[in-house]
């Protein structure tokens with residue numbers, strides 16, 4: 001804490017979309033309260049502090065650092081270690097830092113295949129010299145360096161020690177606010193806890209009425225107009241609600257969009273995808289192996305469906321590297 | 323690797339107490355020839371085999387995984403545990419395929435208590451099949467330093 005009694009707060013974005021930053025701005029007028037209780041000492045998206053400023057801070061200088069984004073490049077990893085050193089409390093903020101999130105789905109591929117697709121094959125790319133990123137390049141003025149793009153997306157906790165996990169893609173602003181209040185009041189739970197979320201599943205917060213599920217056919221979302229009173233799962237739409245921690249207020253299902261699982265697994269579930277897979281299998285209405293196979297074969301991209309937000313944090317972490 | 327330099331796969335088998343485990347027990351008592359590569363984990367019913375068991379086995383170093391229980395429709399001791407299994411396992415197969423784990427590393431099916439020779443044969447054939455595929459080494463590939 002600074003001499004003025006204010007918290008020193010840092011915010012950083014690694015491999016992320018920027019949505020977590022927007023979520024902070026969504027605090028709106030409460031940001032003014034944040035300003036009263038905290039000095040922001042690092043926030044690349046909004047302030048002009050440089051990496052070298054952070055490097056010059058004494059260790060443990062920041063009281064709290066909200067780190068959003070996954071670890072995709074050597075730069076992300078470097079900042080993860082640096083910010084760990086400079087912060088008393090490091091929070092994995094949002095689904096990317098917590099579980100890898102959408103950028104983590106690239107773990108179905110490796111660096112080479114991603115570069116090939118993005119820089120050479122993509123329909124919108126014009127790259128006659130077939131240039132792909134190199135980590136070092138000789139210019140007339142000297143050698144320049146860019147960060148290395150890793151084969152595997154990792155979560156923040158897979159590269160450094162993390163104190164708290166704040167889930168969501170992005171975290172909902174009332175939950176962010178509740179966490180800030182807890183920090184200011186010094187009322188944080190034990191290290192390693194998931195904060196800004198609930199202990200039950202999204203189904204617990206969802207208003208749709210559940211009945212006995214028996215599914216003969218699964219629908220992709222655009223193939224059906226759901227009944228907005230009945231459980232979406234009951235109607236054959238794969239909804240990650242039963243395998244997802246609550247805390248968002250079931251925002252998606254409120255407007256008949258199935259839950260995709262961005263708040264991560266509920267307490268005591270180690271692999272969200274396996275848990276959702278089991279939930280899906282349990283509703284399949286098949287009395288023979290052939291029927292079961294036929295019904296579940298309609299689920300395209302099972303890894304992308306079951307692990308949409310949690311592939312790097314899952315048991316297997318990634319597809320096999322050749 | 324064994325002493326003679328041959329790759330010895332590590333195989334984890336989840337068997338239900340009432341059918342396949344009984345078959346495995348009989349196979350052992352009757353001294354049927356089986357390779358020592360298969361580690362059996364006994365569960366009460368295949369319905370208890372959460373998909374996470376299979377994933378965890380691979381993640382922790384298994385080269386192959388077997389799931390086996392009572393024949394459907396009617397053999398399951400708990401009526402419909404094997405139904406749960408045949409609804410789950412095709413999805414597990416699909417996941418493994420996306421992860422790049424060869425089909426031949428995962429076997430699920432049914433062997434009754436009276437089919438001890440069938441169990442012994444499965445252990446022999448499956449072990450050879452996985453041996454041919456080579457080590458999976460899942461842990462290592464995630465831990466390996468990024469080059």
Ligand code: FES
Pocket residue numbers: 338339340341342366367368369391392397398399400402403404
């Ligand atoms: S008891 Fe054997 S499968 Fe259920």
